[in-house]
Amino acid sequence: MDAKRVALYKEVFVHRTDAYMHNTGFGWNPVRDCGQDRPFGDGQVLSHIEGRCRCGLYAMKPAPENTCKWVVADFDDNAQAFEQAWALAHHLESQELFPLVERSFSGKGYHVWLFFEEPVKAKDARTLMLNALVEANIPIQGTQGKGKNTQRSFDRLFPSQDETNAYGNIIALPLHGEALKQGNCAFIDRQGQPYPDQWAKVAEILEKRVPTSHPLLYGERANIPGIRRVRATDFCDSDNSFALLKELPDHLNQIRECEAIKTSLTNPNAFNNSTWTGILSNIAVFESKGQDLAHEVSRGYDMRVVNQNPAHVYSEEETDRAYFHKVDYIQKIGTPASCRWLSEKGWTCPKLEYCPYKFIAMYGAPPSLTLYNTELTLSNDDRKKLMDWEQTAGYQSIFDLFPTDATYAVYKDGKLTEIRRKEYWCLCHLLGTVKLYVRYPSFKNTVRSIWYDLSNQMDADRFAQDLTENEVMYDRSDTSFWILRDGAEITLDVAMKVLEHLAVEAGIELTETWSDVIFLKTQKEELFHPLPYFSKLKTTLLEGGTSQ
Known part of the structure; x- marks a missing residue:
C-alpha cells in the first residue's frame, strides 16, 4: 500500500527532484549533504505522508525548461480566505477544469491546486491562474496579511515566477501525516470537510488533469485591475x-x-x-x-x-x-x-x-529603456529595436560626426541649455521628440561635419542633387545642410574651403559675404545648430525602414 501511495504521490505532486526543503519547527531550510542538495525521492515522500518529516518542493524546474506540473493559488489566513478560495475553484470548474482545494498546515489558509497531464511552461500555467483570479473578481491587490481582516486574502501563486535560473520558491506539500489527523494539509469540500478518502481523491484527479493543449494555457495575460499607479x-x-x-x-x-x-x-x-x-x-x-x-x-x-x-x-x-x-x-x-x-x-x-x-x-x-515621452509611446518591440541599434551603430556613430570637445544643448524653458546626458537627448532627437543642438564650430574652432545654410531653396535643391550624384554623405533640413564627416578634425577655415569647393562644383554662385553666416556669429543661439538625422530612427527603424 505504501509503495502505491508513494508512486501516486510522485505522479501527481513531484516534478523537481534535485533539491527540496524541510521544516523542523524553526522555519524552512534546504536539505544538503556536505553542501550538496539532497535529492527528493521515495524515502522523503514516505516520511512526509507518514508525518515524520514536513517537506516542501520547488515549484518549477529551472531554465531552460521553466516548467511546472501544477499551479497553486495561495490564500492566507484571514476572514475572506475560505470563500475566495472556493470562488476561484468554482470559476475553474465553470471552465471545465478540476481543481482541488487544500486546507493548509496551520488550518487557517487555503491552497487551490490545478494539475497538468504533462509539465507545461510556468508562464502559461501562471497566466491561466491569474486570468481565472481576475475573471472571478477575486482581489489580488491591496492590503493583505496573515490574520488581517481585509478584502484581499490571496497571497501569491506557486510557481511565483515565469522563469528561474536557480531554485525559485517552494510550497509546503499536502497530505502531511500528522497534520491530516487534525484535518489540515487535507483536500476539502465546499463545507470545509476533508474528503473521507484523501488518496481516492488524489487518484481521481489523475484522470482530470488539464491537457497541455488546453486553450486557456495559451491566452493573453489579463490586465490586473486596481494596481498601484505611478506618476x-x-x-x-x-x-x-x-x-x-x-x-x-x-x-x-x-x-x-x-x-x-x-x-x-x-x-x-x-x-x-x-x-x-x-x-x-x-x-x-x-x-x-x-x-x-x-x-x-x-x-x-x-x-x-x-x-x-x-x-x-x-x-x-x-x-x-x-x-x-x-x-x-x-x-x-x-x-x-x-x-x-x-x-x-x-x-x-x-x-x-x-x-x-x-x-x-x-x-x-541605456536611453532605449529609460526614455519616457507622453507624445511618443514605445512598445517593448520598439525598445528592442532601439537596444539593437545602441549595441551596433549606437550613439558614438552620431557623436563621431563632431569634434571630441563638442558642446551639446537643448531648449529648456525657452533657453538653450547645455546638457550632460548627451546619449539620452540624442535618442530624443533621433526619435523626433526634442531637438539636440551642437556648437559650431567647437571652442577650439574645429569641426568634423560641415554645416551651412544656403538660404535659397533653388540653390539648396541644386546642391543636394550634386551631393547625391557625387556620393557625398549629407543631411538636409530645408535649406540647411550638414556635410557628414567622421574623420579627422579640421579647422573652420579649411571647412569653409571644402564647402566653397562643393558649392562651385554644384554651380552655385557665392557672394563675397557668403561666409559671414558663419564667421560673424556672436550670440549663443547663433552658434548652435540642430544635429543631423532629426527623427531618423522613428521614420526608419520604428516605422518599417532600415536605420543607417
Missing part, C-alpha cells in the same frame, strides 16, 4: 520596459552603483519594512538571478540595538518569502517601487532630484 514622471512607458532589463548583460551588477543599493549594503538599518520591500521589488525584476543580491542587501539588518525586538533581524526564510512575493508581484504588475515612492515611505535618496533613472532597477540602463 508619469516616475515611469518610463505604458509598456513594461522593465522586462527588457534582463536582456542587458551584467545589468544586475550595474545597479549596485545605485545609492539605495550601496546604502543597503553599508547601513541596512536605514530602511523600514516598506522601503526594504520596495528595494526588493526592484531587484525582483531580475527574478531568481537577483536572489543573492536580495540577501546581500538584507543580511546586515538588525534593529535589536534600537528596539530590542528579536523579530527585527535578518532572516533567510523571511527574505526569501518577501523576495519571491515581489517576483510574483513584478510578473503580475511589471512596475517596481519608484525612488520617489521610497522617499514618501521613509528613505530619500540624496540624488533624488537630479538622478535621471527614477527606479533602482533602471540605474545605468
Whole structure:
C-alpha cells in the first residue's frame, strides 16, 4: 500500500527532484549533504505522508525548461480566505477544469491546486491562474496579511515566477501525516470537510488533469485591475520596459552603483519594512538571478540595538518569502517601487532630484529603456529595436560626426541649455521628440561635419542633387545642410574651403559675404545648430525602414 501511495504521490505532486526543503519547527531550510542538495525521492515522500518529516518542493524546474506540473493559488489566513478560495475553484470548474482545494498546515489558509497531464511552461500555467483570479473578481491587490481582516486574502501563486535560473520558491506539500489527523494539509469540500478518502481523491484527479493543449494555457495575460499607479514622471512607458532589463548583460551588477543599493549594503538599518520591500521589488525584476543580491542587501539588518525586538533581524526564510512575493508581484504588475515612492515611505535618496533613472532597477540602463515621452509611446518591440541599434551603430556613430570637445544643448524653458546626458537627448532627437543642438564650430574652432545654410531653396535643391550624384554623405533640413564627416578634425577655415569647393562644383554662385553666416556669429543661439538625422530612427527603424 505504501509503495502505491508513494508512486501516486510522485505522479501527481513531484516534478523537481534535485533539491527540496524541510521544516523542523524553526522555519524552512534546504536539505544538503556536505553542501550538496539532497535529492527528493521515495524515502522523503514516505516520511512526509507518514508525518515524520514536513517537506516542501520547488515549484518549477529551472531554465531552460521553466516548467511546472501544477499551479497553486495561495490564500492566507484571514476572514475572506475560505470563500475566495472556493470562488476561484468554482470559476475553474465553470471552465471545465478540476481543481482541488487544500486546507493548509496551520488550518487557517487555503491552497487551490490545478494539475497538468504533462509539465507545461510556468508562464502559461501562471497566466491561466491569474486570468481565472481576475475573471472571478477575486482581489489580488491591496492590503493583505496573515490574520488581517481585509478584502484581499490571496497571497501569491506557486510557481511565483515565469522563469528561474536557480531554485525559485517552494510550497509546503499536502497530505502531511500528522497534520491530516487534525484535518489540515487535507483536500476539502465546499463545507470545509476533508474528503473521507484523501488518496481516492488524489487518484481521481489523475484522470482530470488539464491537457497541455488546453486553450486557456495559451491566452493573453489579463490586465490586473486596481494596481498601484505611478506618476508619469516616475515611469518610463505604458509598456513594461522593465522586462527588457534582463536582456542587458551584467545589468544586475550595474545597479549596485545605485545609492539605495550601496546604502543597503553599508547601513541596512536605514530602511523600514516598506522601503526594504520596495528595494526588493526592484531587484525582483531580475527574478531568481537577483536572489543573492536580495540577501546581500538584507543580511546586515538588525534593529535589536534600537528596539530590542528579536523579530527585527535578518532572516533567510523571511527574505526569501518577501523576495519571491515581489517576483510574483513584478510578473503580475511589471512596475517596481519608484525612488520617489521610497522617499514618501521613509528613505530619500540624496540624488533624488537630479538622478535621471527614477527606479533602482533602471540605474545605468541605456536611453532605449529609460526614455519616457507622453507624445511618443514605445512598445517593448520598439525598445528592442532601439537596444539593437545602441549595441551596433549606437550613439558614438552620431557623436563621431563632431569634434571630441563638442558642446551639446537643448531648449529648456525657452533657453538653450547645455546638457550632460548627451546619449539620452540624442535618442530624443533621433526619435523626433526634442531637438539636440551642437556648437559650431567647437571652442577650439574645429569641426568634423560641415554645416551651412544656403538660404535659397533653388540653390539648396541644386546642391543636394550634386551631393547625391557625387556620393557625398549629407543631411538636409530645408535649406540647411550638414556635410557628414567622421574623420579627422579640421579647422573652420579649411571647412569653409571644402564647402566653397562643393558649392562651385554644384554651380552655385557665392557672394563675397557668403561666409559671414558663419564667421560673424556672436550670440549663443547663433552658434548652435540642430544635429543631423532629426527623427531618423522613428521614420526608419520604428516605422518599417532600415536605420543607417
